[in-house]
Amino acid sequence: MAVWSAEIGARNAGPGAVTLLAGTSFCISSANGDMDARRPHGLFFRDTRFISGWHLRIHGRPIEPLSGMAAETYRATFVGRMARAEGEEDSHLLVERHRHLNGGLRERIIVTNHSGLPVQCQIHLAPEADFADLFDVKEGRTKPVHGIEVRETTNGILFESIHGGQTRTVAVTDPHAVVSGHYLAYQIDLPAQGEWSTEVAVTPCLDGVGPDEDVHATRYGALSLPEFRERAWRERIPRATYSHPSLARIMETSRTDLGSLRIFDPDRPERVAVAAGSPWFMALFGRDAILSSFMSMPLDPSLAHGTIQTLAELQGTKVDPRSEEQPGKILHEVRLGASTLLALGGGKAYYGTVDATPLFVILAGELTRWGFEADILEHLLPAVDRAMAWITDYGDADGDGFVEYERANPEGLINQGWKDSWDGITFADGTLATAPIALCEVQGYVYAAYISRALMAIRAGDSETARLWASRAQRLKEEFNDRFWLPKKGYFALALDGDKVPVDSCASNMGHALWSGIVDEDKAPLVAERLMADDMFSGWGVRTLSTRMGAYDPASYHNGSIWPHDNALIAAGLMRFGFVEESQRLAVALLEAADAFGGRLPELFCGLDRKLQAAPVPYPTSCSPQAWAAATPVHLMRVMLRLDPFLPTDELFLAPVLPAEWGEVRVDNLPLGASRISLRATRNQAAVEGMPPEMELRQTARRPLADLIDVLPRTR
Template identity: 55%
Template sequence: MAGWNADTAAGPLGTGAVTLVAGSSFCISLANGDIHPEHPHGVFVLDTRILSGWRLTINGQPLEPLGAETKEPYRALFAARAPRLDGYADSPLIVERLRQVGAGIQEQLTVRNYSVKPAECVISLRIEADFADLFEVKEARIQRRWEETRQTDSDTLTIRALWQEVRKSVVIQAPGADIAPEGLTYRVSVPARGQWSTVLTVAPGVEGTSPEASFGHPEGEGLSPRDWRHREWVAKIPVLQMGNRSIERTLRRSYDDLGALRIEDPEHPERVVVAAGAPWFMTLFGRDSLWASEMALPVDPSLALGTLQTLADHQGTVVDPMTEEEPGKILHEVRLDVSTGLALGGKSAYYGSVDATPLFVSVLGAVSRWGFAKETIAALLPHADRALDWIRDYGDKDGDGFVEYQRLNDQGLINQGWKDSWDGVNFADGRMAEPPIALCEVQAYVYSAYLARAWMAYDAGDAALADGLADQAAQLKKRFNEQFWMPEHGYYAIALDRDKRPVDACASNMGHCLWFGWWMRTRPRRC
């Protein structure tokens, strides 16, 4: 994979597409609730699309969308109209689909008849499952073709698939439906000014469990696990009241969005970490997760601690050119169940990030001041020291005192800072910077990492280590201001290229330097 660009971006989601997320599971559909395989739609669980087609018709007609309301990040209500067969625009039949995402989806389907006469309806749902992994869908390159078998039971349809030695399955539960291999059908008479309703559940096939197991009461009585989790999150959020209601609404939406990005470490379910973003990046990223969790410290410090602990578990131990893993390095991205070579590095974890490693130490320094037990922080200090070893042994590739990056294989990310698109680092005249590239903000992160580890050493009574790290930070700051400051422009270079030339484009990267107190009151004069 060559990195994020126009060639690898997902295709259009469709007008009014709705995205729901719950942990690492998510669902993308059209505004009427349908899922179409020709779009990057679907229900995704553990980075696998378990449902690629979910198209509802009434009397053979697709639904006309009227509106969709996202009630919670994981639940939405879709309202649509069933077209009349006689061609008239008015229709007495309104369809509501209340959908909740969990380990799959649960959908309460309701047909309301506003006519004075009963309505005879054939309600059909066509179902498809291609078990594509997330990268195949995102890049619109479905490479694998699974051997599929379908089994019907009294009220369930089970789709099983085999590719090489990988087996996957999905179970669709539809009480009272006529089940066929291609989908399901209800033949109902909706009473005049009345309604008809049923509940459909879709979940990965797991022996010994029911598809309904991860959802609450199907009729909406009681709370689902996601409702409880959302309620606990809301309860711990600081309540702010101010005269500007617009800011209040923005903050509430931000809290909801951040809550929706919380995912669990599969190896340690008690840990909650921050995913990078919905929908395609509902997984742990080094840089993104660290930044988000540090900014959320006033709301929930445990997010940062969980993120640090999980990243520490995945810290690099060997040199692997394909995944760009190196001893002490913090990963760029980890995926849960990706089984194609489209994943970065071809494996579940990819380490092509130059900034996550110093950020790890910097965030640990911040977390150490939020009241966690000393032994909890002490357990992470060896990982911080290994991260500093990586800065010294692998990060500074040419010994000039700055941390640079250059991908180790032609499939990795070309740019490995927070602007990691292939054309993210260039000169003011448009020329691309050639690697190895030393980004300005990465040097600021390293400076912060030295100071953070020095603070923790002081706290532990190790003055010698603390003084040494503080001295390294001061030297780096001085050297940076000598080589990155461009007096003719009045701002820092975004980077130094392979020939140590300042890359003079004006970008937001330099703002990170201000965040860490990186500027010097008296600027050095360049010869």
């Protein structure tokens, strides 16, 4: 998930830092509510930091933090007291700061005098603005910005900057404040046990556009836009109950986090996609959004609908080496900050990814299986076919049948699969692989894309196109199992390098090949055995790289760490090939890790062995919440339920193999095409209510997509 041409690491926001999210806006502050420009703090909107400093002082003294926490993803409360001077007794001035993201930032400040004597207070709030690019802040590259104008207004302060062709302003207003220099001042008299309050508004604006702000009148009363969206989300998505308390907490956290990471198209409020992760990736990433919405399909198919529609509109149309755009290609990321736009040659999208395009087609196929084929066939099939053309033409530039990547300019990402760090693809001895690189898992994605396109062709009554893509899938599978398999090692190569030499590292990527179905039946047991061996499985999850490899580092980004989404796909792949016990073991380990992290899986964590570590070790700059990590428990539950709708044949496959400790699960309001159903499951039993009359419940595992030729003639 690395941003284009940027390092992965981020500076630490400090102990007790609090992050708020609302659409493409977010705010990071210290435990007392202040923001310090020397740290990665601030109020951010559209990849720009609008507020870099935010300091509240009473008699010139800072606020000593007592408590700081986010009640919801978009609002937080900070409680503190005026710091005491040396030799003084504890302060009796309690300070509450109630912060809310809605059309910018709103902060209500309450000061209470808990003493028996009246107090005169001099309160100063000092805002600062540097309009820095998000990634300069993240990596500590910010420099003094020249040309920022600061003006006093009738009720506050206005900061303005013109940079990179963009006009950025941020207004800090409070009609009760006295503007003095570059800060808001308040002179108040507090009686004994008295209270004073005020509210400060911060409104950022980029080229005349500000964050969404609205108040909706509902049966709950007047709600801000984030509150309204949260309530509407919870009413629409399934309601689930779990007999296991830890599982209930983890699933609820995942549901809340996915809701908080939704981003909305201002021109189409009904369309929603998924941001990659908080705080540094609150933007659309092709690969992340596709996999996150795929894995959360049982929770809310609208995420997949919005994601695929948005990516189709931004699909590549021309050859542009600077942004790595090509006709039919699906983007890697969208960014709106001035520095990024300049780097991208004036555009807003970077296309340096090899896997988003086949994953785009896979998502279209999954929507078809869930009963949403009308939208795909009527509106998105041209985009799907442009993606297929990219796969066979630009993706396979040398015509060998495999899809490879090589960056088109020296500033692009060196590696363009999901392990996109510069050192993410290595040989067993630690040597870096050289491009063009054909990744193991990408060939599986392409295989699944071919099968998905064949399914869509059958649904459209186009048997000739279905045969074309089904036969291509079969040829690719044969070539993959021949060229990527390492018989002396008993596993698949991580990749083929630029000389078509197998990159012989033992890596987690081959678990994705199980998920896609490209692996031959006779090789699957050996792959499962390697993935679950001690050098790969830490006890908390499958490592990205074996401990026996030369590049192994348990605290690296991609060379020995554990990624929840990676493991979710591996668990699905193990289940697909009938390795139920191994899949259960992996699912249980991941959710035990989530429990150790307080109910939330981070983007990644260190790959240290569970036998040596009583708890999973955090990766220091991991995003949390992060979309595909949040979707992981949802997908694991689907895998353990073996829940597989296949509406083209009017079938619902449901054959639970829930781990014994998970107890009973009940899900109501589960989307299934145009219907909503309820299901109840225990370890290996299930019951369903509300099934459409034309559908049949199959209490067996669904046959793999490789059996498509047998299944397709029965489609209605």
